[in-house]
Amino acid sequence: MLRVSMVLLKRQLILWVWVSSALVVYSLPWRVSCPTGCVCQMKPWFSPQSVSCEASTVDCNNLFLTQLPSPLPPDTHTLRLQSNLLSALEIPLLHTLPNLTELDLSQNRFSCVRTLTLTQPQAASLPSLLSLHLEENQLWFLPPASFSSLPALQELFLSHNRLFYLAPGAFSGLGLLLLEVLPDRGFQDLGSLHSLVLGGMGLKGLTERALEGLDSLESLSFYDNLLTTVPTQALRRIPGLKFLDLNKNPLSVLGLNNMEELVAIERAAMENLPELTKLEITNNPRLSYIHPQAFLRLGRLESLMLNSNALSALHQHTVLSLPSLRETASMIRSTHTNKA
Numbered sequence: 475m476l477r478v479s480m481v482l483l484k485r486q487l488i489l490w491v492w493v494s495s496a497l498v499v500y501s502l503p504w505r506v507s508c509p510t511g512c513v514c515q516m517k518p519w520f521s522p523q524s525v526s527c528e529a530s531t532v533d534c535n536n537l538f539l540t541q542l543p544s545p546l547p548p549d550t551h552t553l554r555l556q557s558n559l560l561s562a563l564e565i566p567l568l569h570t571l572p573n574l575t576e577l578d579l580s581q582n583r584f585s586c587v588r589t590l591t592l593t594q595p596q597a598a599s600l601p602s603l604l605s606l607h608l609e610e611n612q613l614w615f616l617p618p619a620s621f622s623s624l625p626a627l628q629e630l631f632l633s634h635n636r637l638f639y640l641a642p643g644a645f646s647g648l649g650l651l652l653l654e655v656l657p658d659r660g661f662q663d664l665g666s667l668h669s670l671v672l673g674g675m676g677l678k679g680l681t682e683r684a685l686e687g688l689d690s691l692e693s694l695s696f697y698d699n700l701l702t703t704v705p706t707q708a709l710r711r712i713p714g715l716k717f718l719d720l721n722k723n724p725l726s727v728l729g730l731n732n733m734e735e736l737v738a739i740e741r742a743a744m745e746n747l748p749e750l751t752k753l754e755i756t757n758n759p760r761l762s763y764i765h766p767q768a769f770l771r772l773g774r775l776e777s778l779m780l781n782s783n784a785l786s787a788l789h790q791h792t793v794l795s796l797p798s799l800r801e802t803a804s805m806i807r808s809t810h811t812n813k814a
C-alpha cells in the first residue's frame with residue numbers, strides 16, 4: 475500500500491524557523507547604480523549564527539513593486555523587498571546575484587513556492603542564500619523539495635501563510651536548514667488545530683516546548699523522521715492527545731529517512747496522556763526494546779500497534795499496565811516472546 479504522501483493540516487499551519495533579529499544602528503554609503511526608489515547602502519548584517527558583517531544592502535521595501543527592480547548591483551548581499559505586490563520572481567535576474575545571502579520577500583503575494591525557486595532541474599539558483607523571508611504571503615502548499623534549489627539555506631521564515639499541505643520531503647535538499655528540531659512554540663497560534671502530521675521533515679528531535687499551544691490537538695503523527703527517542707517532554711505539553719503515531723513509512727515514494735534511528739522506548743516514554751486511545755509504533759527497523767513501564771497512566775488506551783519493529787520480546791507488563799486495552803498487534807521476531 476502506498477501511504478498517503480501528503481500532510482494535511484486542518485487549519486492554517488504557522489511555521490517559523492529560528493527568528494533572528496538584526497538591530498540596524500548605522501549604515502555607510504555604497505556607490506553603485508541603485509534601482510529607482512530603492513536605497514543601496516552598506517549595512518550591518520547578522521548571520522544565522524549571529525556573526526555580524528558589513529553587507530551591501532538593497533532596500534526596496536514598500537514600493538508597490540510587481541516585479542524585481544533593476545538594475546540590481548551584482549554584488550548585492552541583502553535584498554529587501556518587504557511589503558510589495560510580488561507574486562513571481564524573474565529567476566534569471568536573481569541569477570546575476572551570486573553573492574545574494576539574504577532575501578526578504580515578506581508581505582508580498584506569493585501563492586506558489588515554485589514561482590520563487592523554479593529553475594533548471596538540479597541547478598542551484600541561489601548558491602549563497604542563507605536566509606529567506608516569506609512571512610505574510612499566501613503560500614498554501616509546499617511540494618516535495620520546495621527549496622532544493624537553495625542548497626545553502628539556513629533560515630526559512632514561513633509564518634502567516636495559508637499553509638495546509640506540507641508534502642513529506644518539502645524541506646528535502648536543505649541539508650543545512652536549522653529545522654532538525656522544531657522551534658519552541660512554533661505552533662502557538664494553532665490552538666484549534668485538531669490534527670498535525672509531521673512527516674518526512676528530517677526531524678531529529680522535538681524540544682520540550684515545540685508543541686506548546688496546540689490545545690485542541692487530537693491526532694499527531696510522525697513518520698519518516700530521524701527521532702532517536704520518543705519526544706516525551708514535548709508530548710507532556712499536549713494533554714488532549716488521542717492518537718499518537720510514530721510510524722515510519724516503508725513505501726515512501728520519497729525514500730526519506732524512516733525513524734531509522736529510533737532504537738528504544740524508555741521508561742515513562744509515554745506517560746499521563748489520559749485521552750490517548752490508539753498508539754501505533756510500527757515499522758521502525760531498529761526499534762528493539764520497549765521498557766516494561768514505557769507506557770504509564772494511559773488509562774484510555776484501547777489499541778496498541780507494534781508491528782514491524784525489531785522487537786525480540788515484549789514484557790507482559792507493557793500490556794498489562796494498560797487497563798483499557800482491547801486491541802494489540804505486534805510481530806515479535808524471535809520465538810522467545812513474553813507477550814500477554
Ligand SMILES: *[C@@H]1O[C@H](CO)[C@@H](O)[C@H](O)[C@H]1NC(C)=O
Binds near residue numbers: 548549550572573
Ligand atoms: C562575490 O563575493 C566574492 C567573494 O567575496 C567576490 O570575489 C566576488 O567578486 C563577488 N561577486 C560579485 C558579482 O560581486
